[in-house]
Amino acid sequence: MGIPERKEREKxxxxxEILNAAQRVFFEKGLQTATMDEIAEAAELSKGTLxxxxxxKEDLYLGVMIRGMDILYNMFTEATSTNEPTIVKIKNLGxxxxxxxxxxxxxxxxxxxxxxxxxxxxxxxEMMGLCQAGNQKVWKLVIDLIQRGIxxxxxxxxxxxAECAVILWxxxxxxxxxxxxxxxxxxxxxxVDLERVLQKSMAMLFQSMLRDPA
Amino acid sequence: MGIPERKEREKxxxxxEILNAAQRVFFEKGLQTATMDEIAEAAELSKGTLxxxxxxKEDLYLGVMIRGMDILYNMFTEATSTNEPTIVKIKNLGxxxxxxxxxxxxxxxxxxxxxxxxxxxxxxxEMMGLCQAGNQKVWKLVIDLIQRGIxxxxxxxxxxxAECAVILWxxxxxxxxxxxxxxxxxxxxxxVDLERVLQKSMAMLFQSMLRDPA
DNA sequence: GTAGTAACTGACCGCAAGTCATTTAATCAA
DNA sequence: TTGATTAAATGACTTGCGGTCAGTTACTAC
Numbered sequence: 001m002g003i004p005e006r007k008e009r010e011k012x013x014x015x016x017e018i019l020n021a022a023q024r025v026f027f028e029k030g031l032q033t034a035t036m037d038e039i040a041e042a043a044e045l046s047k048g049t050l051x052x053x054x055x056x057k058e059d060l061y062l063g064v065m066i067r068g069m070d071i072l073y074n075m076f077t078e079a080t081s082t083n084e085p086t087i088v089k090i091k092n093l094g095x096x097x098x099x100x101x102x103x104x105x106x107x108x109x110x111x112x113x114x115x116x117x118x119x120x121x122x123x124x125x126e127m128m129g130l131c132q133a134g135n136q137k138v139w140k141l142v143i144d145l146i147q148r149g150i151x152x153x154x155x156x157x158x159x160x161x162a163e164c165a166v167i168l169w170x171x172x173x174x175x176x177x178x179x180x181x182x183x184x185x186x187x188x189x190x191x192v193d194l195e196r197v198l199q200k201s202m203a204m205l206f207q208s209m210l211r212d213p214a
Numbered sequence: 215m216g217i218p219e220r221k222e223r224e225k226x227x228x229x230x231e232i233l234n235a236a237q238r239v240f241f242e243k244g245l246q247t248a249t250m251d252e253i254a255e256a257a258e259l260s261k262g263t264l265x266x267x268x269x270x271k272e273d274l275y276l277g278v279m280i281r282g283m284d285i286l287y288n289m290f291t292e293a294t295s296t297n298e299p300t301i302v303k304i305k306n307l308g309x310x311x312x313x314x315x316x317x318x319x320x321x322x323x324x325x326x327x328x329x330x331x332x333x334x335x336x337x338x339x340e341m342m343g344l345c346q347a348g349n350q351k352v353w354k355l356v357i358d359l360i361q362r363g364i365x366x367x368x369x370x371x372x373x374x375x376a377e378c379a380v381i382l383w384x385x386x387x388x389x390x391x392x393x394x395x396x397x398x399x400x401x402x403x404x405x406v407d408l409e410r411v412l413q414k415s416m417a418m419l420f421q422s423m424l425r426d427p428a
Numbered sequence: 429g430t431a432g433t434a435a436c437t438g439a440c441c442g443c444a445a446g447t448c449a450t451t452t453a454a455t456c457a458a
Numbered sequence: 459t460t461g462a463t464t465a466a467a468t469g470a471c472t473t474g475c476g477g478t479c480a481g482t483t484a485c486t487a488c
Contacts, residue, residue, distance in 0.1 A: 007454095007465090014466095030332040035444060046468045051446065109331070116326060117395045118244040132399070139404060162404045166389070167415040174388030175380070181331045185346070190353060190376045201381040204422040205415070217486075221434085228435095249475060260437045265477070 015053050018043050023064045027106040031061050031113060058122040062131055065114065068107030069134035072100050076141050087154040087210070090145055094172060094202050101176045109180065139165060156211050164209060171201050229267050232257050237278045241320040245275050245327055272336040276345055279328065282321030283348035286314050290355050301368040301424070304359055308386060308416050315390045323394065353379060370425050378423060385415050 021043035025034045036057055040047040054060040079096040080089045101108050113119050114131065139162075146161035155164075178186065179194045186192045235257035239248045250271055254261040268274040293310040294303045315322050327333050328345065353376075360375035369378075392400065393408045400406045 011466095032332055036446080037444075047445085048447080048469065049467055052466075057445070112330060115391055115395055117323065118246060120395075132403075136403060143404070160406075162406045163411050163414060166392070166400070166404070166406055166408070166411050167385075167418070170388030170392060170411075171381075171385045171415070174384030174391075177329055178380070178384060181329055181334075186380070189346075189350060190357070190380070192374075192376045192380055194380070197377050197380050197384075200377060201385070201419070204381070204419060207422060208418040221485095225435095250477080251475075261476090262438070262478075263436055266435075271476070 018045070018050060018053050018060070019063050019067070022060045023067070026061060026064055026110075030109075031057075055124045055127075056122065058119065059124050059127045061110070061113070062123055062127040065107070065110040066127075066130055066134050068104060068110055069131070069138065071104060071107065072097075073134070073138050073141070075100055076138060080141070080145055085154070086145060086149045086152050090149055091206070093142060093145065094168065097169075097172055098176070098198065101179070105180070108176070112177070142169070154211060155209050159209050168202070168205060171205060172198060175201065232259070232264060232267050232274070233277050233281070236274045237281070240275060240278055240324070244323075245271075269338045269341075270336065272333065273338050273341045275324070275327065276337055276341040279321070279324040280341075280344055280348050282318060282324055283345070283352065285318060285321065286311075287348070287352050287355070289314055290352060294355070294359060299368070300359065300363045300366050304363055305420070307356060307359065308382065311383075311386055312390070312412065315393070319394070322390070326391070356383070368425060369423050373423050382416070382419060385419060386412060389415065 018039075022039050025039045025042050028034075029038070034057075036047050036050060039060070040050055043050070050060070054063060075096050076093060079092040082089065082092070084092070120128070142165045143161045146155065146159070146164050149155040150157055150159060150161060175194055175198045179198075183194055186194055232253075236248075236253050239253045239256050242248075243252070248271075250261050250264060253274070254264055257264070264274070268277060289310050290307060293306040296303065296306070298306070334342070356379045357375045360369065360373070360378050363369040364371055364373060364375060389408055389412045393412075397408055400408055
């Protein structure tokens with residue numbers, strides 16, 4: 001009985017094709033400006049068909065965003081599978097997030113919307129669950145690594161690894177969001193180079209977490 | 215000839231009344247969900263009239279947001295007009311921003327949208343200019359205070375005041391945004407109390423900036 | 429009282445999200 | 459092979475909202 005299996009595969013394939021089309025359109029136009037008709041045309045399907053696979057435009061958007069989360073997770077995994085000391089790996093994570101910001105800007109921007117409280121109301125429970133799962137995987141990776149840094153004695157033992165992860169992430173994310181939207185403004189009006197700010201602030205935070213100043 | 219002056223006052227008054235109505239509706243519904251018809255009804259005017267005073271829904275939104283900036287600026291001014299030492303005032307600014315977050319949550323949320331890069335394209339040049347002016351006033355206040363802290367010798371002289379301001383702001387803003395949307399999630403899944411995280415991270419950053427550990 | 433002007437109105441337009449009756453294609457049973 | 463059944467896909471249609479503008483009302487000046 002290979003037919004139901006084949007059908008299942010084809011359905012999955014179509015879901016992916018729709019996501020490919022959506023990704024192209026969303027990257028070019030953003031959530032607000034992109035239209036379902038455009039995505040349908042890019043997918044060479046009718047608009048109605050899109051709704052057989054995704055409940056709403058926002059769900060489709062989250063589907064693309066989850067791809068972005070997976071890419072980030074894979075980059076983080078790569079950054080931490082070297083033979084370097086744990087403390088260096090933690091530093092690598094920070095650098096890798098910045099690389100993600102530079103190389104996958106469109107995905108990075110999608111994370112904005114996830115932070116908008118009103119966005120959440122327009123999204124299905126299922127997609128929301130998938131997002132949180134993807135999110136959690138990344139957090140766990142970072143927190144576990146910091147815990148290891150504590151166990152190995154490089155990081156001060158009174159540091160809470162989850163709190164530490166949140167601090168590092170909030171700081172770098174906050175600065176990168178500014179880079180994305182207002183880099184020129186900060187340069188011209190305040191005379192601030194945000195890339196330097198990112199480096200400095202991360203160094204300051206690392207400093208406070210390390211046992212020995214290095 | 216008091217008639218043109220009176221007309222001008224009435225026009226200004228109407229602008230304010232429209233803003234009052236828009237504020238009520240935007241606070242309740244958010245930018246996306248609120249409709250111009252709702253705002254018109256709240257203002258007891260027809261929809262067309264709104265467009266005689268504001269160019270678009272987004273412009274009206276920014277008009278409300280500027281009120282929020284003014285409130286923040288006044289709170290910051292208040293926090294820095296005490297007789298305490300400069301270094302304490304800087305700390306007060308951080309506390310005041312958190313108070314703003316707690317007491318003026320709806321205004322705080324409006325700042326989100328300003329960070330959305332695609333939002334900017336839908337907004338008139340005039341409003342944008344007003345926003346940047348309001349924004350700049352706040353930055354100037356913070357940066358000047360940090361400069362004073364350097365001059366008085368409490369803050370390490372190699373610190374760049376503008377960079378320092380950006381770091382403090384990015385960090386606290388990033389954490390408060392998380393508080394706003396995902397406080398429960400962080401508590402339950404990661405076991406992290408974001409209020410503690412805010413306090414700790416600010417303490418860490420202050421520490422790195424001070425000449426003497428205090 | 430009337431001409432002229434500024435303020436205001438709401439029916440209307442265009443566009444886009446989402447729906448659903450209908451059509452098309454694939455599978456199966458006889 | 460063919461007719462019945464089910465699944466997949468379609469696109470015309472509904473609904474709702476941002477924005478417009480021809481027409482109305484209210485006020486001012488002469």
